[in-house]
Amino acid sequence: MFGFEKHAVYPGPDNTIMHAELTLGGGMIMLGSVRDNEDGDLTKHPDEIGGAETGGVNLIVRDADTICERAKAAGAVMLLGVKDKPHGGRGFSCCDLEGHIWNVGTYNPWQPK
Numbered sequence: 001m002f003g004f005e006k007h008a009v010y011p012g013p014d015n016t017i018m019h020a021e022l023t024l025g026g027g028m029i030m031l032g033s034v035r036d037n038e039d040g041d042l043t044k045h046p047d048e049i050g051g052a053e054t055g056g057v058n059l060i061v062r063d064a065d066t067i068c069e070r071a072k073a074a075g076a077v078m079l080l081g082v083k084d085k086p087h088g089g090r091g092f093s094c095c096d097l098e099g100h101i102w103n104v105g106t107y108n109p110w111q112p113k
Helices: 064-073
Strands: 005-011 017-024 027-031 058-060 077-084 090-095 101-105
Touching: 064 077, 064 090, 064 101
Parallel strands: 058 101
Antiparallel strands: 005 017, 017 027, 077 090, 090 101
């Protein structure tokens, strides 16, 4: 959806993902589906708590407009359209196919101000 490459994907029961390692540029994110087990008891899916998230994911990209279009084409639900941000950069917010919120933008805190 955002241009990640699969490094490793381990399927789980009922068409879920037990664990996935995805790369983007020089970075990697690891994630998995909510499961009905001891670990899963520590996690709630957004649809179980009114669509809200209790943490945030911020993805730094080079071109927010291109990634926004790619996300829309893949079925993401746009929450905040792509726009220039007051702190710098350009970005948008959307829900992925499982309802998780992603904040995507070009603002990079590692770049000098």
